[in-house]
Amino acid sequence: MICPYCGKENTDDVTACSRCGRLLQSHQIDNDTMDQEQVDDQTLTKEENTTFDQQQTVKNHNPYVEKGKKTAKHYGQFLSRVFRAPLTTAQQLDKNDMINGVISIVVFALLYALSMSAFFTSIDFFDPGFVTGFLKPFIFILLFAALSTLAIWLISLLQNANVDFLIVIARLGALSSVSSALLILSLLALVIQSVGIFTILLLFSLFSFILAACFILVSFKTKGSPRMDYFYAILLLAIFQFVLFSRLLNDYISNLFMSML
Incomplete structure (x- = not known):
């Protein structure tokens, strides 16, 4: 696992960087959380666009x-x-x-x-x-x-x-x-x-x-x-x-x- 702070390569089983001492697991969790939020936002945006398109279709086909x-x-x-x-x-x-x-x-x-x-x-x-x-x-x-x-x-x-x-x-x-x-x-x-x-x-x-x-x-x-x-x-x-x-x-x-x- 590469430390996102100092760039030191660490083994996968460690939780802190051997060079700078910062936690690696918490950063991974934060990244996963941010990635999940981005996915949720994209999914919500797609659903909103789909709903809007459906409303426009209904309007255009009165x-x-x-x-x-x-x-x-x-x-x-x-x-x-x-x-x-x-x-x-x-x-x-x-x-x-x-x-x-x-x-x-x-x-x-x-x-x-x-x-x-x-x-x-x-x-x-x-x-x-x-x-x-x-x-x-x-x-x-x-x-x-x-x-x-x-x-x-x-x-x-x-x-x-x-x-x-x-x-x-x-x-x-x-x-x-x-x-x-x-x-x-x-x-x-x-x-x-x-x-x-x-x-x-x-x-x-x-x-x-x-x-x-x-x-x-x-x-x-x-x-x-x-x-x-x-x-x-x-x-x-x-x-x-x-x-x-x-x-x-x-x-x-x-x-x-x-x-x-």
Whole structure:
């Protein structure tokens, strides 16, 4: 054993250095203790790093975030298919595409409300506020879309078609994406201060939504014998939508004029 103090080489069985007289055993114990403490510190550090990495992994793999990313990816693919072939894609949808349909209908309502709000903002002498200018048009279109979906489902059942309500939502939502595209164009027209083009595109977006509902109704046509000719079924749906839209629009205009007083 070599003395760590003076460097004298001693036999292993001695406890003190033969040159300087210092204890060798106690130094060995101290070294062993220091080495063990260093090992413990390193082990603790590794455990802390492992725990931190695990926490970061859990944070980066939040199930809600992952689900949101997955939904966004599927919706992007859904829109790509719809704009390439709207009616063909709508006919191929099933109840698993219901979420995409709901998102599309909500987007359509939001864009319509945003278009109305932007139009009111462009008028200097009139400001209806957030509720009348944005929130009520949003609820107005959502209610119109929901009742239109219900009407398609009921008329389809009346025609002896075995229709799943979730599929109606998926298909109507798919075709409403085209109406949303027209609303985006109307907003661009308003940006360049072309109120006439804005009005035309806004009306066309609503007309395309009503037309889409009629196409969806026909897409559920079966080989069996319907209770009425599909021409009358489409006419019944169109009349219902026009009456419903007129009623909702009348109520909205009344509230609009009351906010001006």
